[in-house]
Amino acid sequence: MKNNILEIQNLSKSYSKKKAVNNLSLTIQPGEIHGFIGHNGAGKTTTIRAVVGIMDFEEGRILINGHSIKEEPVLCKSLVAYIPDNPDLYDYITGIQYINYMCDMFQVPIKNREREICKYANIFKISESLGDLIASYSHGMKQKLALIGAFVHHPKLLVLDEPFVGLDPEASFNLKKLMRELCDEGSAIFFSTHVLEVVEKLCDTVSIIKAGNLVMSGTTEKIRGSNSLEEIFMEVVEDDKKI
Numbered sequence: 001m002k003n004n005i006l007e008i009q010n011l012s013k014s015y016s017k018k019k020a021v022n023n024l025s026l027t028i029q030p031g032e033i034h035g036f037i038g039h040n041g042a043g044k045t046t047t048i049r050a051v052v053g054i055m056d057f058e059e060g061r062i063l064i065n066g067h068s069i070k071e072e073p074v075l076c077k078s079l080v081a082y083i084p085d086n087p088d089l090y091d092y093i094t095g096i097q098y099i100n101y102m103c104d105m106f107q108v109p110i111k112n113r114e115r116e117i118c119k120y121a122n123i124f125k126i127s128e129s130l131g132d133l134i135a136s137y138s139h140g141m142k143q144k145l146a147l148i149g150a151f152v153h154h155p156k157l158l159v160l161d162e163p164f165v166g167l168d169p170e171a172s173f174n175l176k177k178l179m180r181e182l183c184d185e186g187s188a189i190f191f192s193t194h195v196l197e198v199v200e201k202l203c204d205t206v207s208i209i210k211a212g213n214l215v216m217s218g219t220t221e222k223i224r225g226s227n228s229l230e231e232i233f234m235e236v237v238e239d240d241k242k243i
């Protein structure tokens with residue numbers, strides 16, 4: 001039995017009186033790409049923000065590689081890369097300054113940096129813009145830069161909120177390849193999306209959240225059975241008893 005890279009135990013989070021996430025538990029093991037799906041307002045971003053340690057929660061525990069995000073936040077954050085759905089980067093530095101800053105923060109050895117940065121910048125076809133101010137980047141270019149800043153330090157856990165929105169088809173294709181490559185190194189990925197075809201093709205495991213409650217979790221194969229994931233998803237969201 002491998003150690004879990006992410007373990008969420010009975011997570012609950014409310015905004016004032018509204019319960020956004022209710023008693024949610026799930027685990028992700030090394031090598032696993034886990035897709036997190038649910039309707040708008042289901043609680044995906046809330047869960048993700050709790051996992052990466054930028055949102056406090058009332059109940060439950062979150063362990064990254066066995067360490068509690070509440071008790072050892074700095075250690076946990078050193079193991080995680082997080083890309084929100086709309087990455088808000090520093091406008092008045094250049095792309096390369098941003099990537100070097102990420103390399104410094106995550107202690108990427110100097111001798112590996114050039115190779116790593118060139119690899120990912122070439123894959124995302126952004127090498128020629130790295131000397132420009134981030135303020136001049138398009139939305140998709142900012143997303144690519146944030147992805148490079150994450151991949152260069154080979155995080156143990158990569159957490160992505162809606163990573164494919166705004167990426168061009170080639171970048172989406174390459175991102176999927178890089179996600180698998182990272183997991184082949186023994187890392188794990190937890191990402192939310194509304195694109196069920198991506199989950200079906202890419203994810204080893206999947207969970208479905210509905211109104212803050214986890215209603216299904218398991219291998220993609222087992223969850224979909226002989227149906228498409230879309231059919232299962234529609235059944236879950238339309239069935240009022242399944243909460």
Ligand SMILES: Nc1ncnc2c1ncn2[C@@H]1O[C@H](COP(=O)(O)OP(=O)(O)OP(=O)(O)O)[C@@H](O)[C@H]1O
Pocket residue numbers: 015018020038039040041042043044045046047
């Ligand atoms: N800052 C906030 N203050 C109050 N309520 C919030 C806040 N953020 C989220 N919520 C509520 O919590 C619930 C879960 O929201 P969350 O953003 O986690 O959903 P989501 O699954 O990521 O949705 P989407 O797919 O639309 O991005 C929703 O009912 C939302 O209105």
